[in-house]
Amino acid sequence: MAEGRIAVIGTGYVGLTSGTCLAHLGHEVVCGDVDPDKVERMSRGEVPIFEDGLQELMTEGIESGRLTFVHGAEKAAEGAKYIFLCLPTPDGGDGRADLRIVHQVVAEIGPLLDPGAVLVTKSTVPVGTAKQITATLARDDVAVVSNPEFLQEGTAVKNFMNPDRVVVGSDDRAAAEAVAKLYDGLTTSSGKPVTMLITSAESSELIKYASNAFLAMKLSFINSIAGLAEVVGADVHEIAGGMGLDDRIGPKFLRAGPGWGGSCFPKDTKALAAIALDYSVPFPLLDATTIANEQAQERVTDRIREAAGGDLAGVPIALWGLTFKAGTDDLRDSPALEVALRLDTERAQLRGYDPTVKADLPPKNGYPAVPVAADPYAAAEGARVVVLLTEWPEFADIDIARVAQVAPGAVIVDARNLLDAQQVLDAGLRLVPLGRKG
Ligand code: UGA
Numbered sequence: 001m002a003e004g005r006i007a008v009i010g011t012g013y014v015g016l017t018s019g020t021c022l023a024h025l026g027h028e029v030v031c032g033d034v035d036p037d038k039v040e041r042m043s044r045g046e047v048p049i050f051e052d053g054l055q056e057l058m059t060e061g062i063e064s065g066r067l068t069f070v071h072g073a074e075k076a077a078e079g080a081k082y083i084f085l086c087l088p089t090p091d092g093g094d095g096r097a098d099l100r101i102v103h104q105v106v107a108e109i110g111p112l113l114d115p116g117a118v119l120v121t122k123s124t125v126p127v128g129t130a131k132q133i134t135a136t137l138a139r140d141d142v143a144v145v146s147n148p149e150f151l152q153e154g155t156a157v158k159n160f161m162n163p164d165r166v167v168v169g170s171d172d173r174a175a176a177e178a179v180a181k182l183y184d185g186l187t188t189s190s191g192k193p194v195t196m197l198i199t200s201a202e203s204s205e206l207i208k209y210a211s212n213a214f215l216a217m218k219l220s221f222i223n224s225i226a227g228l229a230e231v232v233g234a235d236v237h238e239i240a241g242g243m244g245l246d247d248r249i250g251p252k253f254l255r256a257g258p259g260w261g262g263s264c265f266p267k268d269t270k271a272l273a274a275i276a277l278d279y280s281v282p283f284p285l286l287d288a289t290t291i292a293n294e295q296a297q298e299r300v301t302d303r304i305r306e307a308a309g310g311d312l313a314g315v316p317i318a319l320w321g322l323t324f325k326a327g328t329d330d331l332r333d334s335p336a337l338e339v340a341l342r343l344d345t346e347r348a349q350l351r352g353y354d355p356t357v358k359a360d361l362p363p364k365n366g367y368p369a370v371p372v373a374a375d376p377y378a379a380a381e382g383a384r385v386v387v388l389l390t391e392w393p394e395f396a397d398i399d400i401a402r403v404a405q406v407a408p409g410a411v412i413v414d415a416r417n418l419l420d421a422q423q424v425l426d427a428g429l430r431l432v433p434l435g436r437k438g
Contacts, residue, residue, distance in 0.1 A: 004081020154327025169204020321390020
């Protein structure tokens with residue numbers, strides 16, 4: 001076990017998952033957060049987010065005494081050897097990441113760090129941030145290391161324990177190696193030892209953005225192919241299957257849908273475009289990736305409008321799934337809400353259902369209010385169009401006959417291609433899939 005305590009500053013899904021998993025690996029971890037209520041709840045073992053497998057590991061960490069929670073960054077950082085910054089880096093409004101919180105925390109904890117401490121940026125930060133932090137810190141005895149996270153919401157614990165790779169970037173090779181060592185013993189999902197990639201801080205910072213933007217581009221690509229497939233009479237699943245068999249392409253991240261969303265892809269794709277612009281490097285693919293995503297959302301809206309007969313005003317529409325993907329309760333930048341916004345603008349009457357959303361959604365972040373029903377059938381009651389927007393597995397097992405009873409004559413627009421076309425037809429309803437013939 002590495003010598004020295006770990007501090008994790010910020011307990012969002014990245015900080016909490018990383019801290020909890022590091023404690024599971026045997027490290028002593030203190031997590032600090034600005035929200036005293038949250039700290040109190042986490043200290044009691046309450047998990048503030050919906051993340052598979054986190055509860056068990058958090059309970060284990062607390063009971064073993066290796067995982068504790070404190071109020072404030074200073075308390076967590078004092079006496080720690082490794083300080084992981086897991087802080088929000090939101091879109092500053094111009095596409096650029098807003099680093100104010102990161103710099104504020106560095107200013108706060110910088111003077112009280114022990115000599116030999118290693119400050120680790122885990123939040124997604126623009127190229128040059130490690131250097132900037134080094135300059136702000138103005139301490140020769142503290143190293144700064146970039147160690148980006150590649151956790152997916154909903155499978156974050158699994159991703160942490162079985163990563164494809166661990167990337168650590170710094171000018172200080174010894175500090176980078178020490179951080180890589182914290183992950184000793186991890187294996188990939190196929191049981192192989194994990195590659196520990198040590199790079200410069202700049203490369204490490206860019207690896208994170210490049211990975212997210214590349215995946216977003218792959219999704220935008222397949223979503224555009226879905227649009228083309230619909231027109232030429234091809235099937236996007238067959239196309240994705242055929243493409244994915246090429247080892248160089250791979251089968252993952254080729255599921256067509258209503259566009260990609262969440263707290264990372266939209267923000268990071270725009271932030272990388274802004275970085276390229278700042279350095280005067282033409283990178284049109286990034287803008288095109290975002291534009292194609294908006295087109296995917298438009299295309300789903302078009303299918304819904306057609307299903308409603310051309311005019312959405314006053315049409316009762318059920319939205320199945322509101323989160324940005326299955327396996328999370330996160331609504332940030334959700335494609336489902338993007339589609340809801342477009343439908344609301346055309347004055348459709350919306351009613352939603354999502355297994356993780358228990359209360360009506362108020363208008364928020366530019367998205368409209370959405371009344372939320374207790375189950376998918378209640379949401380569908382009286383609807384003329386039912387739209388499947390998030391790939392929750394329970395929708396694949398839906399009782400279509402029951403849907404036909406509560407919404408006779410409804411059209412089902414399946415934006416995730418989860419439903420069985422024959423079953424829908426047998427129930428007397430019409431199915432509009434995505435990127436293939438109905
Ligand atoms: C993403 C990356 O996948 C992680 O590697 C990264 O660490 C994380 O961002 C981050 O930067 O923190 P996440 O935001 O949890 O993870 O979501 P994804 O699972 O990547 O899904 C993103 C969006 O793509 C969702 O809207 C999802 O529905 C959509 N998607 C994904 C598809 O439409 N089709 C697919 O085949 C896969």
